[in-house]
Amino acid sequence: MSVTLRDVAKKAGVSIVTASRVFNGKESVKPAFKKKVFDAAKSLNYTPNLLARGLAKSNLKIISVYMGELENPYFGSLATNLAKEFTKYSYELIICDSISKTLELNRSLATSGSVLVSFGKKEVLEKITETHPVVGISCTMTDNANIPNIDLDFKDAYTELYERAVYSDKDKIAFYSPLLRQYPHLSGSKFIHVYSAMKRKGHTPAGDQIFADDDAVISFMELSPGSINCVFCENDMQAARLHGKLIKKGYKVPEDVIVIGCDGTLVLDGMWSVKIDTAKIAAKAAELFRDHAINGASNGTHTIKPEPIYK
Amino acid sequence: MSVTLRDVAKKAGVSIVTASRVFNGKESVKPAFKKKVFDAAKSLNYTPNLLARGLAKSNLKIISVYMGELENPYFGSLATNLAKEFTKYSYELIICDSISKTLELNRSLATSGSVLVSFGKKEVLEKITETHPVVGISCTMTDNANIPNIDLDFKDAYTELYERAVYSDKDKIAFYSPLLRQYPHLSGSKFIHVYSAMKRKGHTPAGDQIFADDDAVISFMELSPGSINCVFCENDMQAARLHGKLIKKGYKVPEDVIVIGCDGTLVLDGMWSVKIDTAKIAAKAAELFRDHAINGASNGTHTIKPEPIYK
DNA sequence: CTGAAAGCGCTTACAG
């Protein structure tokens, strides 16, 4: 039905084997033949059957990626950039909605490896690493799991943000994170940096808790006026929603209360946030993957430092 | 290396052929054998090699999807829901960053077909339809291209939004859409419904143009005060940014100016928008695809009506 | 530098 390597070989007047070699570029082929094959391929509009190639080499140039929540534009932007960067090394991306499917594809599709974003189960990480190259992006628990990881180091950004807030007399800090609410405490989260800086000054988080939704933050503010004048939010989307509600209630942002998002995808006027460069992350991830896949080792952790934004 | 159908067959004491049949479920196999094969597969932890299967059947149960901008949470949410729905029919999704790659995979990976989101080149649509099932989601130009399409009919939502705005004495309407700016005029866009309703009342768009960025909208408002009191925006992200800037300038939203987004992913307090149900779209897309792929025809267009949101 | 042969793991007629 569609044109195969056999057709190209016949048209070029060579064996199917040398035609194959031409496309794989490894072994040397007489230049004249090489040209003939390329010409034939072009005129026939040949494009290799990836299934057959994958089966023969038991290796498909596809990366399976696992990424929690595409609904957040930060992850969307990361996905777009990953696609762009991995394309440079001629990998396709396949985005999976579960970690098990991601790993399964490595076997069933002989996919080349995986990119895991914000994943934390150590046993799983260790297991997969045994058979396929994996790079993590802000995965936790990778130290011992021995996979190359891109770490986001929020320390400087959050410390600066905190200090600037305090400098503006905004030292009643609240934390708003539906996600973190599931965990015992701030330690282990990016907010730990704000938290320790606060502790050093003898301060404690407003309400002595992590708020799980923006309405909780606002009712707390209304119950005890003056109790909160700065809110660190999990991401920009949530910060923007909180921002909208505060304005509606008559608060001025950032004059009355500072709203600090995270990721830089949607920094409303008056908001503060942290810029995370997804293009840079993606480029580094592709690089780490290639090193890992080709040179074997390279289980180094690469650190990227997000930067504060004031608007 | 990994366990294959041959291993399963041997362990179950049947030929490789009947083992294959058991997994494909089409032809009948003696129940006793069937059980043996399943047991063997389970104990060996067998999972079929999709490459081999794909090569043999020249059909992989993977859908390639093309979707412009994942950075917009609307598309992210759509992607997530598509993955969920297509999984029900045991298709994997592969998200491509270019239309050509999307189509190319149908051949090179023997992918089962494609889902195209907001795509408009008729020739391309026609071409691909010849060989593979495709369903479009709010694709334009599909009428003659003859592919099943999910159409978003904004008429009721936008008409209602417009009327409610007018009812609140907000009849100086502006359109803000970086995207549309590239096109000659409002016709063919979702804003056409607002535009025609305006025309009927003898009104014209503020500035007689489509604004390409939010700063342009704002400076227009400042140059001629009272010239704009309602802005229709391309999507929620853009509307939210405009909203933030307006607040900062001292405008009250929606008292001074109504800001109307679109998609429902981020409706800030005070904003209006249009809710687009991505879960419903995805479910319908999967259904249309299955019908199309299995029953052949069904090139019907299915219409979904987004609904207005006031906040 | 080149080609004949075997094989990747599965499925699909075809005969029994």
Next chain:
DNA sequence: CTGAAAGCGCTTACAG
């Protein structure tokens, strides 16, 4: 209901 044979399109030793 079951199995031996051929084949999907490519690559990888192996011999020349």
